[in-house]
Amino acid sequence: MTNNKNYQKTLFTFTGWFVSLLLFFPIFWMIHTSFKTELDAFSMPPSFFFFDATLENYGIVQERSNYFHFSMNSVILSFGSTFLGLLIAIPAALAMAFRPSKRTRGTLLWILSTKMMPPVGVLVPLYLIFRDFKLLDTRIGLTLVLMMINLPIIVWMLYTYFKEVPHPLLEAARLDGANLWQEIRHVLVPITFGGIASTFLLSVIFAWNEAFWTLNLTASDAAPLTAFIASYSSPEGLFWAKLSAASTMAVAPILMFGWFSQRQLVQGMTFGAVK
Amino acid sequence: MDTTTSSRAIPQKSLADHFEDWLPKLVISPTFLAAIFFVYGYIIWTAWLSLTKSRMLPKYDIEGFFQYGKLWTNDRWLVALTNLGIYGTLFIGICLGIGLLIAILLDQRIRAEGALRTIYLYPMALSFIVTGTAWKWILNPGLGLEKLVREMGFENFTFGWLTDSDMAIYTVVIAGVWQSAGFVIALFLSGLRGVDDSIIKAAQVDGASLPRIYWSIIIPSLRPVFFSTLMILGHIAIKSFDLIMALTGGGPGYATDVPATFMYTYTFTRNQIGFGSASAMVMLGGVLAIVIPYLYSELRKPR
Numbered sequence: 001m002t003n004n005k006n007y008q009k010t011l012f013t014f015t016g017w018f019v020s021l022l023l024f025f026p027i028f029w030m031i032h033t034s035f036k037t038e039l040d041a042f043s044m045p046p047s048f049f050f051f052d053a054t055l056e057n058y059g060i061v062q063e064r065s066n067y068f069h070f071s072m073n074s075v076i077l078s079f080g081s082t083f084l085g086l087l088i089a090i091p092a093a094l095a096m097a098f099r100p101s102k103r104t105r106g107t108l109l110w111i112l113s114t115k116m117m118p119p120v121g122v123l124v125p126l127y128l129i130f131r132d133f134k135l136l137d138t139r140i141g142l143t144l145v146l147m148m149i150n151l152p153i154i155v156w157m158l159y160t161y162f163k164e165v166p167h168p169l170l171e172a173a174r175l176d177g178a179n180l181w182q183e184i185r186h187v188l189v190p191i192t193f194g195g196i197a198s199t200f201l202l203s204v205i206f207a208w209n210e211a212f213w214t215l216n217l218t219a220s221d222a223a224p225l226t227a228f229i230a231s232y233s234s235p236e237g238l239f240w241a242k243l244s245a246a247s248t249m250a251v252a253p254i255l256m257f258g259w260f261s262q263r264q265l266v267q268g269m270t271f272g273a274v275k
Numbered sequence: 276m277d278t279t280t281s282s283r284a285i286p287q288k289s290l291a292d293h294f295e296d297w298l299p300k301l302v303i304s305p306t307f308l309a310a311i312f313f314v315y316g317y318i319i320w321t322a323w324l325s326l327t328k329s330r331m332l333p334k335y336d337i338e339g340f341f342q343y344g345k346l347w348t349n350d351r352w353l354v355a356l357t358n359l360g361i362y363g364t365l366f367i368g369i370c371l372g373i374g375l376l377i378a379i380l381l382d383q384r385i386r387a388e389g390a391l392r393t394i395y396l397y398p399m400a401l402s403f404i405v406t407g408t409a410w411k412w413i414l415n416p417g418l419g420l421e422k423l424v425r426e427m428g429f430e431n432f433t434f435g436w437l438t439d440s441d442m443a444i445y446t447v448v449i450a451g452v453w454q455s456a457g458f459v460i461a462l463f464l465s466g467l468r469g470v471d472d473s474i475i476k477a478a479q480v481d482g483a484s485l486p487r488i489y490w491s492i493i494i495p496s497l498r499p500v501f502f503s504t505l506m507i508l509g510h511i512a513i514k515s516f517d518l519i520m521a522l523t524g525g526g527p528g529y530a531t532d533v534p535a536t537f538m539y540t541y542t543f544t545r546n547q548i549g550f551g552s553a554s555a556m557v558m559l560g561g562v563l564a565i566v567i568p569y570l571y572s573e574l575r576k577p578r
Contacts, residue, residue, distance in 0.1 A: 012383045019377055020394040023457050026409045027397060092306040095299035107307055114314035116510050116566045120538045120555045122317035124324055124548055128333055148313045155306050209402035211517035216543070226404045230521060240412055247405050254400050259393060 027251075034058070034244035057245035064242075065228065067249055074224035074250075076139055077214075078207035081146035082154075082200055088147075089154040090196070094188075096155075097162035098170075108159060115152040119212050130217060139222045142214065146207045154203050161195025162188075205257055225250040318559060325552035333548055342553035352554065355532040358444050362533065363512040365448045366455070370508055371501070373452070374459030379489060381460070382467045392464065395457030403454065407521025410450040411437070440530035443523055447515075447531055450522055455511060459504055466500035467493065509565055513558065534558045 034057055061067055096104050126145065127136075135141030165188065173187045211226040218227055232246045326337045346352050381391065398406065413420055414437040421434040436442035470493050478488050516535040523531040525540065532540070534554060542551030 009383065012380050015380055016377070016391050020391050023398055023453065024394050026406075026413060026453070027401070029413075030405075030409050088305050088309070091302035095302045099299040101299075107303065111307060111310045113566060114310045116506075116562065117314050117318065118510075118514050118535065118555075118558050118562055120516070120535050121321055121559045122314055123538075124333075124542060124552050124555065125317040125320040127543075148309060151306055152310055205400060209400075209404075211402055211404045211520075212514075215517070215520070216539070226402050226517075229402075229404050229408055232408075243408065243412070247408060251401050251405050254402075255397065257400075 027255075030244045031248050032244075033241055034248045036241050057241045058249070061232075061242055061246045061249070065231065065246075067228070067246070070223060070225050070228040071249070073139065073222055074208055074226075077143055077146055077222070077224050078204045080139070080143040081150065081207050082203040084143065084147045085151050085154045085203060086158075086196070086200065089151060089158055093155050093158035093162050096159050097165070098167075108156065111152045112156055119149075123216060127216065136217060137219045137221045137223070142217055142222050142224075145213050145217065146210055149210065149213065150203045150206050153206065154199055157199045157202065158192075158195065161192050161199070165191050201257060201260065205254055208254055321552045321555055321559075324549055325556045327549050329547075329549035329552070331546040331548070342549050343557070345550060346553055346557065351529050351532060352534075352537060354529060355534050355537040358531060359513070359533045361444055362447055362451070362515070363509070365445070366451045366512050367505065367508045369448070369452050370455050370459045371504065373456045374463050374504070375494075375497075377456075377460045378463035378467055381464055392461055395460050397457070398454045399458040401454070403515070403517035404521045406450055406454045407518045410446070410453070411522050414446050414449070437523065438527055440527045443527060443531045447519055447522055451512075451515065451518060454518070455508065459508070462500055462504050463497065466497045470496050506565070506569055510562070513562055534561075 035054060037054055037056070096108065130136045130141055133141075169191075170183060170187060173183050178186065208224075209226065211230070214224050214226050215230060218224075223231075229243075229247055229250050232243050323335065323337070324333055325342055326339060327334045328336070328338050377395075414434070416422075416434065416438060424434070436446045474492060475488055478492055483491075514535065515533060516539065519525060519531055519533055519536055525532045525536045529537075535558070538551045538554045538558070541547045541554065
């Protein structure tokens with residue numbers, strides 16, 4: 001009986017790892033190929049261990065299309081839009097969590113509903129406005145758009161975190177004579193810091209990955225890494241090693257971010273339905 | 276009428292109190308207005324444009340619904356709709372199936388589950404552009420999978436879906452499932468963890484078998500997870516633009532066009548703003564048909 005159970009458990013573990021291998025393989029393959037020469041990248045059967053690891057692809061990519069320009073844009077856009085979004089969303093989420101009214105839930109759902117609309121529905125007017133105000137291919141314009149895109153998620157996540165703060169705690173602080181600022185500074189922030197940090201992380205990841213708007217509203221000056229990869233994706237696929245290097249550089253920050261924010265990722269992508 | 280300083284039996288609200296009342300509304304309104312105007316306002320604008328003869332420059336004389344009429348006689352649009360149907364159904368169906376199955380396997384408390392879960396989530400943390408690019412290579416007949424299998428000795432192996440206009444849409448399904456399946460697994464897994472242990476124990480005491488417990492108790496209790504997963508996958512499917520752009524570019528020809536890429540092509544590369552807007556409005560109608568019942572049920576749900 002115990003033997004059978006052990007056997008079963010090993011089988012399940014094996015299946016689990018097999019699936020993870022399938023899921024991770026393309027990512028692994030991409031990183032792996034980025035260290036090969038173009039010639040090795042095509043050699044069949046693929047050499048897993050015996051190849052001359054090279055960094056030349058990274059050098060060529062940087063030389064050809066100035067990776068740092070694009071990554072700088074990615075950093076500015078994703079962090080800028082996130083800071084801006086938090087600035088607007090934190091007071092709003094606080095108000096909804098601590099001064100709820102009959103309409104709070106409705107308001108929140110309306111805000112969230114915008115996230116479900118397909119972006120093509122708002123693309124044309126936005127494009128026209130950007131064209132008239134000379135905002136196309138500017139960092140400011142794109143930062144504002146990315147902020148708007150992520151605002152519903154930011155508000156929703158912050159709201160769910162703030163709502164969990166026990167009210168008696170705040171009342172106790174108030175009874176002890178704390179004013180609003182002290183209440184925020186010494187009670188609220190320490191408790192919700194983790195929540196705000198996760199929201200921040202998630203918003204950065206989303207903004208980083210955003211491709212629809214960056215492809216449509218930028219050309220080169222404000223183009224982030226998603227546009228950079230798209231520009232590398234030649235139809236012949238002859239530069240696979242270089243393309244891999246470019247993709248690896250584009251996703252590396254996210255892979256690291258993702259490791260620290262797995263829970264928040266699920267929570268954010270499900271609009272807080274799953275904790 | 277100095278109400279703040281005069282002492283009365285019924286205290287009036289002070290200025291500060293009024294401010295406190297208004298403050299919440301004041302701080303919520305930017306978000307609310309931004310979200311509503313930014314999306315719904317622009318949707319109305321798009322709707323207006325869809326009724327005009329706008330080409331490269333917007334015109335605002337309403338001409339009626341002729342753009343919509345044109346849409347339904349456009350072969351490319353019908354292909355795009357069919358593709359969305361195929362892609363949406365298969366993508367959602369396969370993701371749900373795989374997600375539930377693997378989640379149940381993982382729920383048996385296997386070793387190193389945390390690390391596995393993170394790996395499962397990784398694809399979802401990547402941009403669809405990266406996914407599309409990676410799979411474009413893997414599925415390329417001359418470079419990826421086909422070449423690999425042939426080199427292994429199966430000379431007649433062919434896997435040319437990417438360049439076959441009848442099959443290309445299924446490559447989009449493969450890439451889409453790869454990206455989202457792990458996420459669905461994670462969703463179901465946390466749903467499974469939320470199932471009340473005592474009910475399961477009671478069923479075990481009553482002598483129910485494990486498959487039976489899953490079928491009659493656990494899976495039905497996952498209904499809310501099913502529902503929200505369906506919503507999320509549905510809206511990923513409808514919004515899928517970047518994946519298709521990176522993987523097939525809508526090709527070969529326009530064999531893998533979906534409404535989003537169709538709209539993009541007509542609005543920006545063919546400069547038919549009015550026509551593109553009409554197609555966007557039809558898409559919106561489709562989304563609303565999904566979202567409105569959802570919002571309605573959520574609003575009615577007592578908390």
